[in-house]
Amino acid sequence: MSAPVKNNYTKVMGNGDASPEPELMMDVKIHDNDVRHFAQLGFTLSVKALTKQHGFHENAVRNIYTQLNGYAEAMEVIEEMRDAAEEQAMAAILKRKEEDIKEEE
Numbered sequence: 001m002s003a004p005v006k007n008n009y010t011k012v013m014g015n016g017d018a019s020p021e022p023e024l025m026m027d028v029k030i031h032d033n034d035v036r037h038f039a040q041l042g043f044t045l046s047v048k049a050l051t052k053q054h055g056f057h058e059n060a061v062r063n064i065y066t067q068l069n070g071y072a073e074a075m076e077v078i079e080e081m082r083d084a085a086e087e088q089a090m091a092a093i094l095k096r097k098e099e100d101i102k103e104e105e
Contacts, residue, residue: 054082
């Protein structure tokens with residue numbers, strides 16, 4: 001029999017009726033002595049997903065996480081970093097284009 005598991009980071013798929021704390025159904029009960037292993041595995045996979053999604057090195061993501069109060073807060077900071085990096089890149093691109101135009105004149 002499946003047991004519901006609270007999870008703040010996984011969206012419920014299907015009818016679009018996502019809640020802040022959706023319930024996931026687990027097919028097995030994880031043994032107490034395995035919880036730490038699976039928690040670490042889940043964290044490692046979450047870090048890898050964030051690095052792939054936002055383009056930052058794993059060490060940077062882990063460092064941010066350790067300095068904050070939780071995964072949700074770390075995700076917010078990483079998203080802000082990505083946005084800032086994109087803004088900086090656009091500013092640098094525009095500056096170079098302006099310099100190219102001035103050189104052509």
